[in-house]
Structures are given as structure tokens and as C-alpha cells.
Amino acid sequence: MGIMFNLVLHAVSFYLILAPVLNPAFAQDSTQTLAEARFGEAVLAGRIESDRLVECSGMDASLIADDLLWAVNDSGNGPFICALGLDGSDRGSVRVAGAKNRDWEDMDTFVWQGRPMILIADVGDNNRRREQYTLYVVEEPGPGSDLVRHSGTVDLAWRIDFSYPDGKYDAEGVAVDAAAGEVLIVTKRDKPPLLFAVPLSATGAGSAVTARRVGAIERIPPPSNQDRRHVFGAYYSQPTALDISPDGRKMVVLTYQHAYLFSRMFRESWASAVKERPAMIRLPSPHDGRLLRQREAICFSPDGMSLLVTSEGDRPGIFELKAR
Secondary structure, X not given: OHHHHHHHHHHHHHHHHHHHHHOHHHHHHHOOOOOEOOEOOOEEEEEOOXXXXXXXXXXXXXXXXXXXXXXXXOOOOOOEEEEEEXXXXXXXXXXXXXXXXXXXXXXXXXXXOOEEEEEEEEOOOOOOOOOOEEEEEEEOOOOOOOOOOEOOEEOEEEEEEEEEXXXXXXXXXXXXXXXXXXXXXXXXXXOOOEEEEEEOOOOOOOOOEEOEEEEEOOOOOOOOOOHHHOOOHHHOOOEEEEEEOOOOOEEEEEEOOOEEEEXXXXXXXXXXXXXXXXXXXXXXXXXXXXXXXXXXXXXXXXXXXXXXXXXXXXXXXXXXXEEO
């Protein structure tokens, strides 16, 4: 009896190891159940009050003020970065001189040679027609004369023009890995999404760098048949934003449904980290209300102890999820 039990046990274990190889559907189904990241429920912190910020497609925390966020609009809007309070209050906007908002889809704040900087990602390409894409970098502006609202113009520190090595891609998620001197870009409409990197350095006038393919993000679960009946359901797994934690150890990928947290060990590359199964960060269902319906922006707080997420739309909510 004992010998027979052991033989059965070994046979089952052998099948579980080989099943993903023998049957790819098994591997896909196994990604449906993910451990949940240790973040609390999404709590409404406020609503975006700015009349200018009607299609918020990227957001990140200020590096010079604890109570300030920066955000950008999608295509069809001017080249402005908008300042917000943590409660969504309107803190003004600043025009980026020499920039064009062709399709701004994300932004990131980072420290470069001791200076607080903002990167703006003009990387959207819904119809895959663009020959090249642009990343704009500015120094984070301080408030205006009243020391509260932001206004005026900020000059470009530098710009990065790039193309992909193997085609044209639509992307909405961008994050700066300042320690590596790179900008990471995740594509939106590919199955699986692809992760690219470009150097965090200026390109010469009229020239462009070629992005380096880092890897594929294969472990974000596809939408279920039930999901497909809801708003954005067929597109639930498409990445819409990206951010890296202040310590450089975690990467959050936002989708239309939930967010997913990838972690890496000391000196581990992102190419290796994104091969692993992420932890899921559960967000309110998109069809439960309009305050977080078309979620396209997420960021870590400056201390890395919470996440902030918001949506496109009229007066959307800003939701906070605190680490547990």
C-alpha cells in the first residue's frame, strides 16, 4: 500500500512539473490565481479639481513637496504638467517649453545628479504609425510667487528620441530606473506586453536611439469570460501605467482591472524579475463607479509605503492604498 501510494504521489508531482510544458493552456490557467500584495483597500483621498486635467494619463509624487502630485493629460491637450494636492485640489499648471503633446501617456519623477526631475513620456501610438517617440525631461518646478500655485513655463533639460528595434508599438507605461540610467517602457496592446529600455541621456538634434528589448511580461492574467462582459473587460490585462518604488526593488504595472507588483532581489535585473509571477494589487471593479473607471495612472508615494491611482474622466477620484 505504501509503495503504491508513493508511486502515485511521484506520478502526480511529475505531471505538475511537466504540465505547463506539455499543455500551454495549463500554464496560462495557473496565472489566474495570484498571491495578493500586502496593500490595504483603495480609499478615496479626493477628486481631481483641475479643469485642465480632463484626461489624466500619468501621475507621480513630487520630490520637493510632501503634499504635491504632478500629472499630465493624454493627446489633444497642450504641453502642460499639472500640479495637484494629495486631495486632488488644483495647484496650477506649468507649460513645458519646446515640447509637443502628441500623445503623452505617462510621467515619472526622479533624482538626477542631486536634482529633482520630471520625465514626460510621449509614447502613445494607437494606430502604430509613428516612426519615433519622445521622452521630455525637465527639472521639477517650484511654486509661483504665492508659494502655493504653480504657473509659468519650464525649460527642457533634455529630450530623448527613440524608436523600437523591431516595429512600432503603442505604450502607456513608463518608469525611470535612475540607478541603471535607463527608462523602462511597457507596451500596451501586445500579448504578452513587452518591456523595453532606453538610456536616460539626451539624444542629439535629429538623431534617435534604438530601444533595447528587456523581455516579455507574461504573468499578468488575461481577462476571464465573465470579465469580458464588463466595461473594458476585453482589455482588462492591458498595461496603462508603470512605476518603480523609491528603493528600486519593486515595479508596479497598472491595468484596466487591477495592478500587479513585481519584486527583484539585490542586483537582479528587471529582465529576470518580470519572468516571475507578480503579486496582485486588488482595485475596485471598473464598473462600480466612474471615479476610477478608466484607470491610467499609478505611482508610489515618496516613502514607498503607499500607492496612488487615478483615472481619466471628469473629476475622477484619487485613491490611496497603504502598505500593510
